[in-house]
Amino acid sequence: MGDVIAVALIGLVGGAASGLLGVGGGTLFVPAMVLILGKEQHLAQGVSLVVIIPTAISATLTNLRGGYVDVETAKWVTPLAIAFALAGGYVAGLLDGDTLSRIFGVVVLYVGTRTLFTTWRTIRRERAAERASA
Amino acid sequence: MDRQRAIFTGTVGGFVSGLTGIGGGTVMVPLLTGLLKLTQRRAHATSLVIVIFAALAAVSQYIIRGEVDWALAAALTVSSVVGAQIGAHVMHAMPDRELRLVFAIFLIVVGVRLLVFG
Known part of the structure; x- marks a missing residue:
């Protein structure tokens, strides 16, 4: 149960940082997975890259509606x-x-x-x- | 838009991010504001588009090597997609200067991390 909450929080905070700062969020996802979830570094990087894709798409859809993307x-x-x-x-x-x-x-x-x-x-x-x- | 500067931004930004292994956004945003004179908000929004494609290009190597825990990725995605919406809405509401200040603090944190842990 503790792990489920930790995963939910890491996703939420990393996703918010990504949407706010215009970065992937790997800076946060990778150390959080290694230090909090005890994952191996390479695996954490792989998972982070997978998560970054839908996260950045999610924020980009909102940014496109707002007209902030310089296409x-x-x-x-x-x-x-x-x-x-x-x-x-x-x-x-x-x-x-x-x-x-x-x-x-x-x-x-x-x-x-x-x-x-x-x-x-x-x-x-x-x-x-x-x-x-x- | 200055095409030469855009080409320079893509070349240098891409190379440095590949070389150091840090995500494109950290390198792209300062180049987009400094060189291409985008506002902070537009730079963040435009950087994320580049991040999508850069992550797509990079992830294949990890999938081939089997270094992806798909269940964990799916679980993280559920909340990170929601977080991204919150982050994007906060970004839209935040004045450009304050956004710049927050990004500067982020850069300092990343800089210290790189310096200390390599």
Whole structure:
């Protein structure tokens, strides 16, 4: 019973993160399956990829109705993204994946931190302007 | 839309996501907002379309190797599809700047995870 509730919660939280953030949700699904459900890493990745497909379709149907999908951009980016993801996956097998991931971690951390500060500053400036004009 | 930039986004975004094994969305969203100047909301919505096809392309390898627990996948899907609806509706209601802030926090969490666990 505990496992059923855990699975339901992992799906709900991962799905919500996917719909909100525009990502697959594997970042959440994979560690949750390994740490909470005790699944093996590769199996967790496989299950995660399967779950991502209907999850992303579910959110996309709502996004299409809302008119938020930039279809023209998706048409140009998607085929290349798939081809080069396969190429990247192949190259990853030839290199030290751990070091690569850590280097990329620094880049993601930098982009995230920079975005956080610039956005936070803009929000504060706008609120100050609103207060001044009120 | 700038086609050259779209081609660059697909190429670099796809390659980096395949190379590091992290999902396309984490790489795609910053490229879609930064390079293609999509609003945060449109970038999230457009990224998910790419995610569908990227996951379809990647999953075949796992199915061939038998690394999918179908019962678990089905059980997770039941609630994740509902969660996705909640997430999408929250995204539609959230102002673009706040959405950007939430995504930045997500990037920081992913960055720390990659840095610490590789």
